[in-house]
Amino acid sequence: MPAPAIIFPADPLHPRRPDPHFAWEARTLRELGGEQYLVDHDALLAGEAEDAVRLVPRDCGPVWYRGWMIPSADYAAFARALADRGANLLTSAPAYTSAHELPGWYGVFEGATPPSVWIPLAPAAGRPGPEQLAAAVARLGGRGPAIVKDYVKSRKDEWDEACYIPELADPAAVGRVVERFVDLQGDFLAGGVVLRRFEEFARIDGTAVVGANGPEGGEPAGGTPAANGSSANGAPKGGVPKDAAPKTGSDGSGESTDPTGGNGRAVEARVWWLDGEPVLVGPHPDAPEQSAEPDLTEVRPLVRALGCRFVTTDLASRADGSGWRVVEVGDGQVSGLPRGIDVTGLLAALLAA
Ligand SMILES: Nc1ncnc2c1ncn2[C@@H]1O[C@H](COP(=O)(O)OP(=O)(O)OP(=O)(O)O)[C@@H](O)[C@H]1O
Ligand SMILES: [Mg+2]
Known part of the structure; x- marks a missing residue:
């Protein structure tokens, strides 16, 4: 079996070059003698997976991806589009x-890992209701500090406003932080809302x-x-x-x-x-x-x-x-x-x- 190639996102301004953010990884790969291909990440996220992988050579065999995050549904389309070209995405x-x-x-x-519960929620489908939140809080033990995130990311840079819940027993505080988090995530909310017990780290x-x-x-x-x-x-x-x-x-x-x-x-x-x-x-x-x-x-x-x-x-x-x-x-x-x-x-x- 041939060595796997690595697919990097293309630079939107120079579609035949890797995105500058990943250029150093691509350069190191070249120095190691590895093969690299490009994916049009914007096209992938626009639902145009076939078009996104048009620069990947046919029947190129096993491939990894190294790049920007891809929502799970788009990743599935990416894997299918690659398979259609004879490329085997190894994840x-x-x-x-x-x-x-x-x-x-x-x-x-x-x-x-810190105890966690979640409420599935489609992007832009509104916020979890008070009963849903109360049930989730109860599953998490009902009291103590917590953090909120979605299935993938937090808003840690908006810690007090949209990430850290000082006390789960305070429904108003829970509602406020979760609502702010959901509003800020908007269309990019991944999967739903996760509540995790806050733990003290060094x-x-x-x-x-x-x-x-x-x-x-x-x-x-x-x-x-x-x-x-x-x-x-x-x-x-x-x-x-x-x-x-x-x-x-x-x-x-x-x-x-x-x-x-x-x-x-x-x-x-x-x-x-x-x-x-x-x-x-x-x-x-x-x-x-x-x-x-x-x-x-x-x-x-x-x-x-x-x-x-x-x-x-x-x-x-x-x-x-x-x-x-x-x-x-x-x-x-x-x-x-x-x-x-x-x-x-x-x-x-x-x-x-
Ligand atoms: N349960 C927890 N208890 C205490 N601190 C936490 C907890 N969960 C997350 N944190 C803190 O918040 C930060 C962000 O959380 P997390 O890593 O889950 O979110 P993220 O947005 O996915 O971050 P990353 O940039 O690592 O992808 C963590 O790096 C950690 O410092
Ligand atoms: Mg993290």
């Missing part, structure tokens, strides 16, 4: 959904991310630059990699639980797994200068149980040092890489898979 559509959307991986990782400034009633005391983290290098990544839409939203949100007040600013970020390591083996352990792209060495003993069997070939796990250290938690799982094809990291080993592993 199937069901496997993509399993790793990319929280309900797809949650069952396997339950116990190793932070880059050496303190705990404290809950609503916990003590403060960290120095502002200051100066942890965002990892994104592209200007096209402003909104949590289907077209951005999982981590490309620019950071805002530091208010410097010293009072926030906001992990993306204020008092400092949660320390997260992103582990890249291929066929159940960790092929790259690095920082989360939001804090590319931050290194962490997570213990993978408990996570490895879970990744294997998930059964997806190429995935990432974001791991955060519990604030009390009692171990590592899985903050989220992602499909490796659409997870963001920290700028400047050496991707040779990762790409070589993909070529050898």
Whole structure:
């Protein structure tokens, strides 16, 4: 069997070149002697999958994708359009959904990740009603702090407004944060609304991310630059990699639980797994200068149980040092890489898979 090729999104301005955001990965792939093809990501998300893959040569065999996020339905169309051309996307559509959307991986990782519940919701279908929210809150234990996200992304940059719920027992607060989140996601809401119990993680400034009633005391983290290098990544839409939203949100007040600013970020390591083996352990792209060495003993069997070939796990250290938690799982094809990291080993592993 030939070595897999990698498909990158094309540069919208120069359709025969990879998107500048992925140019360094494409360059490294070339240096390794790997084959690369291009997909028109805009056409894919416009429902024109056949047209989107027109530059992929016929009968080219196995392929990976590395690029912007793709909504699950569009990914399925992408896989079908490639199959019609004789290309075999190595992550199937069901496997993509399993790793990319929280309900797809949650069952396997339950116990190793913050307890979570979800309410399916179509984009622009309104907001969950008070009874639906009350039932979801009850399933989550009824009290304590929580965070809200959709099946794929949070609005962590709008932490106080649209991400962090200080107290689940306060229905008005739950309703307010969820409504704001749903409104801001708009047409880009993926799958539905997820509520997760808030847990305290160690932070880059050496303190705990404290809950609503916990003590403060960290120095502002200051100066942890965002990892994104592209200007096209402003909104949590289907077209951005999982981590490309620019950071805002530091208010410097010293009072926030906001992990993306204020008092400092949660320390997260992103582990890249291929066929159940960790092929790259690095920082989360939001804090590319931050290194962490997570213990993978408990996570490895879970990744294997998930059964997806190429995935990432974001791991955060519990604030009390009692171990590592899985903050989220992602499909490796659409997870963001920290700028400047050496991707040779990762790409070589993909070529050898
Ligand atoms: N249950 C939780 N308890 C405490 N902090 C959390 C929890 N869930 C998320 N966070 C914090 O919020 C941040 C954003 O959450 P999450 O990673 O789930 O969202 P995202 O938008 O998918 O982010 P990413 O950019 O990694 O794709 C996390 O990096 C973490 O610091
Ligand atoms: Mg994350």
